[in-house]
Amino acid sequence: MSAADWSAVRITAALAFITTVLLLLVGTPLAWRLARSRSRLKPLWASLVAMPLVLPPSVLGFYLLLAMGPQGAVGQLTQALGLGRLPFTFAGLVVGSVLYSLPFVVQPLQQAFEGIAEPLLEAAATLRARPLDRFFSIALPLARPGFVTASVLGFAHTVGEFGVVLMIGGNIPDRTRVLSVAIYDHVEASEFDDAHRLAAGMVAFALLVLMSLYIVNRPRAERGGWAGAQP
Amino acid sequence: MIQARLQLARGAFTLDVDLALPGRGVSVLFGASGCGKTTVLRALAGLVRARGRVALGDEIWQNDACARFVPTHERALGYVIQEAALFPHLNVRGNLDYGRKRAGHTAPADGHAVDLAQVIELLGIAPLLARRTATLSGGERQRVAIARALATQPRLLLMDEPLAALDAGRKAEVLPYLDRLQAELRLPIVYVSHAIEEVAQLADHLVLMDAGRVLAAGPLAQLLGRLDLPLPVGEEASVVLTGRIGARDAPWRLARLDVHAADGAVDCSLWSRDPGLPLGRVVRVRVLARDVSLTRSAQTDTSIANQLQGTVEALADDATHPALALVRVRVRASAIVARLSWRSAQALALQPGMPVWAQVKTVALLE
Numbered sequence: 001m002s003a004a005d006w007s008a009v010r011i012t013a014a015l016a017f018i019t020t021v022l023l024l025l026v027g028t029p030l031a032w033r034l035a036r037s038r039s040r041l042k043p044l045w046a047s048l049v050a051m052p053l054v055l056p057p058s059v060l061g062f063y064l065l066l067a068m069g070p071q072g073a074v075g076q077l078t079q080a081l082g083l084g085r086l087p088f089t090f091a092g093l094v095v096g097s098v099l100y101s102l103p104f105v106v107q108p109l110q111q112a113f114e115g116i117a118e119p120l121l122e123a124a125a126t127l128r129a130r131p132l133d134r135f136f137s138i139a140l141p142l143a144r145p146g147f148v149t150a151s152v153l154g155f156a157h158t159v160g161e162f163g164v165v166l167m168i169g170g171n172i173p174d175r176t177r178v179l180s181v182a183i184y185d186h187v188e189a190s191e192f193d194d195a196h197r198l199a200a201g202m203v204a205f206a207l208l209v210l211m212s213l214y215i216v217n218r219p220r221a222e223r224g225g226w227a228g229a230q231p
Numbered sequence: 232m233i234q235a236r237l238q239l240a241r242g243a244f245t246l247d248v249d250l251a252l253p254g255r256g257v258s259v260l261f262g263a264s265g266c267g268k269t270t271v272l273r274a275l276a277g278l279v280r281a282r283g284r285v286a287l288g289d290e291i292w293q294n295d296a297c298a299r300f301v302p303t304h305e306r307a308l309g310y311v312i313q314e315a316a317l318f319p320h321l322n323v324r325g326n327l328d329y330g331r332k333r334a335g336h337t338a339p340a341d342g343h344a345v346d347l348a349q350v351i352e353l354l355g356i357a358p359l360l361a362r363r364t365a366t367l368s369g370g371e372r373q374r375v376a377i378a379r380a381l382a383t384q385p386r387l388l389l390m391d392e393p394l395a396a397l398d399a400g401r402k403a404e405v406l407p408y409l410d411r412l413q414a415e416l417r418l419p420i421v422y423v424s425h426a427i428e429e430v431a432q433l434a435d436h437l438v439l440m441d442a443g444r445v446l447a448a449g450p451l452a453q454l455l456g457r458l459d460l461p462l463p464v465g466e467e468a469s470v471v472l473t474g475r476i477g478a479r480d481a482p483w484r485l486a487r488l489d490v491h492a493a494d495g496a497v498d499c500s501l502w503s504r505d506p507g508l509p510l511g512r513v514v515r516v517r518v519l520a521r522d523v524s525l526t527r528s529a530q531t532d533t534s535i536a537n538q539l540q541g542t543v544e545a546l547a548d549d550a551t552h553p554a555l556a557l558v559r560v561r562v563r564a565s566a567i568v569a570r571l572s573w574r575s576a577q578a579l580a581l582q583p584g585m586p587v588w589a590q591v592k593t594v595a596l597l598e
Contacts, residue, residue, distance in 0.1 A: 119316040122278055125303040126310035127330030127383055137329070141320045 001197055007174050008182040008198075015090070015178060016158040019097040023105040023154045024147070026098070031109035032135065046110075050103045057100065061167025064096050068168065088170040093178075096164045104153040112146020113139060145217045152213045156206060232288060233258070233387065233419060237274050239281040246270055246281065246443040254288060256435035257413050257420045259451075261427075263463045267443040268423045272389050275421065276310050277303040287387055307334075309380030309388045313396045315372040317364040317379070324360045326379050327351075334383035345416060350381045353415060354408050370401035374408060381416070388420045394429060406432060427464045431455075431471050431517045432597045456566035458547035458557050466551055468520040470568050471597070472501075476512050479505055488516055488594070492564030499562045502536045503594045515597040520549075520557055522592045523569035527579055529588050537591035539567065543581050560589045567591070 034045060052060060067074040068086040074095075075085055086092035116139055124134040140147075162180040169176035171185070179198055186195035233252040239245070246267045252258040260268035273279040277292065277300070285293040287308075292301045317326050331347060351357050354374040359367065367375065373393055380388060393409075394402045410432065413420055424430055430437065430451070438448040439460055447460050454460065455470045462468070477489035477500065486505040489497045501516065508514065529538060541562035549555035549570055556576045558569045567589050581587070 117316070119312060119314060120318060122303075123310070123312075123316040123318075124329070125278070126276060126306075126308060127379065128304050128333035129329075130304050133333070138318060 002194070004173055004177075005182060005194065005198060008177050008179050011090070011175070011177060012159055012179040015093055015097060016155045018094055019101060019158045020105070020151055020154045022094070022098050023101060024151065027102065027105040027109055027150065027154075031106045032113055032139070034106070035110045035113035049106050052100050053103050057161065057163025058167055060100060061096065061164040064092075064099070064164070065168050068092055068095070087168050088172060088176060090175060093165060093169045093176055096168045097158045097161060100161055100164045101154045101157045104157045105150040108146045108149040108153065109143065112143035112149075115146075116142050148216050149213060152209055156209045159205070160202070232286075233275070233421065234284070234286045235271070235275060236283040237271060237281040237285070238283050239270060239274070239279070244443060248440070248443070248445050250438060250445065250448070252419070252421060252438070253436050254419050255417065257422055257433045258436040258438060259422045259424055259430050259434040260438045260440055261424055261430050261434075261463075262440035263425060266440040268425075268440050269391055271440075272391050272421060272423050275387075276308055276389055277301065277306055278310075290386075307384070307386040309377075309383055309385035311373075311376050311380050311388070311390045311393045313392045315369075315376040315396075317367075317372055317375060319364055321364070322360075323356065323362050323364060323367070323375050326364060326375060327360075327382050330379055330383035345381050345384050345418070347378075347382050349415070350378050350412075353411050354378050368401070369397050370404045373397065373401075373405050377408070377412070381412075381418075385418065388418055390420060390422045392423055392425070394426070395424075409433060425463065427462075427467050427469070431469065432515070434471075452566070456559055456568060458545050458559055458568070461550065466521065468549065468557060468568060468570060469517050470520075470566060471515055471517050472565055472567075473513065473515050474501070476506075476508055476510050476514060479510070481505075488514065488596075490516075490565055494564075496564070498565040499539045501539075501591060501594050503596060506596050516594040517597055518567055518591055518594050520568040520570035522594075523560075523567055524590045524592070525558060525560070525569050525571060525575075525579065525581070526588045526590060527586075530590070533590065535590040535592055537594075539589045539591065541567065541587060541589055543583055543585045543587055545583060546576060546581060560587060562589065 030049070034042065034049070065087055066072050068078070069075045070079070070085060078084065078086055086095060120138055121134050124138045129137060160180060162184070165176070165178055165181060169178070171177050171181050179202065183195050183198045186192070186198070232254045233250070235248065235250045238247050244267070248267070248271060250271070260271055262268050270279055270281070274281040275285055280300070282295055283293065284295065291299055292306055293299060318329065321329065327347070354377060356371070356374050356378055359371055359375065364372065364375070377393065394405055397405065406429070413433070422433060434451045436449070437451045437454045439446045439454065439462065441461070447454055447457065451471055452473070455462070472490045474488040474490040476486050478487040479485065484505045485502050488501045488503060490499050490501065492498050503516070506514070539562045541560040544559045544561045544566065547557050549557045554572050555570055556573045558571065558576065558581060560567050560569060569589060
């Protein structure tokens with residue numbers, strides 16, 4: 001494999017890792033709020049979170065490009081903060097990936113939180129646990145399968161993205177050139193052997209990731225009626 | 232003293248109660264499903280926000296008049312529900328420690344602290360400590376849930392039908408533990424139930440609820456003896472008497488229970504099967520109205536050993552069938568209720584103030 005291809009692998013891995021960490025940090029409180037909310041606006045929030053599932057990535061990428069551009073709201077903010085412009089940078093890719101993979105992290109977490117029976121949290125309250133304490137000592141451990149699913153799906157989905165990356169990342173070697181784009185370039189240039197190496201690697205990676213997910217989240221036979229939701 | 236004035240409207244249901252429960256012993260909130268007894272308990276715990284005021288002794292947990300509402304996790308209470316709600320990711324020991332560690336700083340300094348080792352012993356859960364909660368039986372789960380609640384050093388124990396999810400066998404397994412608990416720990420308990428058996432065995436104070444209101448409240452013996460209350464007891468109309476084992480007739484395996492009034496004077500004596508308890512032990516007996524018949528004179532040629540001389544105090548319809556009457560007979564300070572047909576009542580010309588003999592065929596020893 002060429003040095004350029006290795007660079008694409010490294011950038012892809014870094015992008016997926018950073019995106020997943022950010023998504024867990026942002027997605028956990030968001031999923032918790034969605035799971036506990038009894039608001040009439042809940043369907044609206046849930047729909048907004050799910051939008052990247054149905055929108056063509058190019059649509060998302062297009063609007064992100066506009067927003068992050070010199071005239072866009074995000075772009076003006078980043079320039080005012082002295083961060084420059086985000087399009088065609090690694091940071092811009094991270095922002096786009098976070099939005100694009102949001103539902104893949106939030107939905108499993110939300111389901112896991114919704115599977116936690118209210119009486120368990122009430123019992124914790126009667127046992128003197130404050131709200132934040134209840135979240136960390138009861139909700140988080142019971143939602144563990146949801147966190148495994150969310151991390152794996154968030155990571156894997158970010159690795160596989162193409163449209164958003166192309167729109168806002170361009171294709172700058174060593175900076176924003178990720179695996180999926182590298183494969184596309186190889187195919188365009190009729191370098192089918194190179195394309196094969198990367199594509200087959202992706203297939204193996206996807207299989208490995210999903211298998212480990214199903215093994216880790218295998219339901220324990222003796223798990224009682226109060227266990228967290230299964231993915 | 233537990234005081235609660237609570238109001239809540241939810242759809243067609245309205246709750247409006249004003250309770251003053253004794254600061255010791257077991258108070259049972261008793262009534263049919265949907266009468267609001269669980270809502271009252273949840274409001275005492277702060278899990279439901281009703282309008283009004285809640286106070287435990289001099290501690291005010293809620294007072295809308297000065298916008299005070301102590302959140303659940305700052306109330307020194309234990310709460311046990313039907314489903315036990317044990318934490319599945321912790322073992323039994325972990326469940327017990329969960330509340331104990333967090334409550335460390337709120338333990339009462341006045342000497343009636345709950346000793347966890349004693350609770351583990353009382354509830355018989357020492358062999359379970361290392362077990363995963365999913366492997367426990369229903370009765371074991373419930374005992375662990377009770378111990379977990381007591382480990383927080385509560386000043387009040389709230390129990391919401393803790394036996395309702397158990398079959399008869401498991402119920403019989405847990406009930407004696409509850410009995411021992413309330414005898415050994417000086418901790419007021421508010422207990423929600425719709426089962427008259429649990430009421431008869433556990434209650435000291437009874438609150439009868441219906442459709443979000445309190446119909447009557449008072450000492451158990453007093454309320455069960457009232458004929459004007461629609462107690463949801465079906466065929467099981469009864470009174471509960473408290474007494475001591477006063478003598479035994481060893482060759483015949485019988486024991487004499489001396490029923491005493493609040494002032495300690497003996498009201499009457501009842502013979503029953505010898506439970507094997509030591510003389511002087513205080514016990515509770517339940518006398519079902521259907522096991523009591525009335526005569527106008529003392530009988531000599533009868534198999535019934537328990538004949539109590541008393542006075543007819545009141546007559547009322549029995550809700551189970553129009554042919555049946557309930558008759559309350561005063562025996563000194565105690566009251567016994569007999570169930571007979573209206574035809575028999577008329578044949579004996581029963582009326583308030585008339586002296587009668589109550590024949591008690593059998594009594595059920597409750598502890």
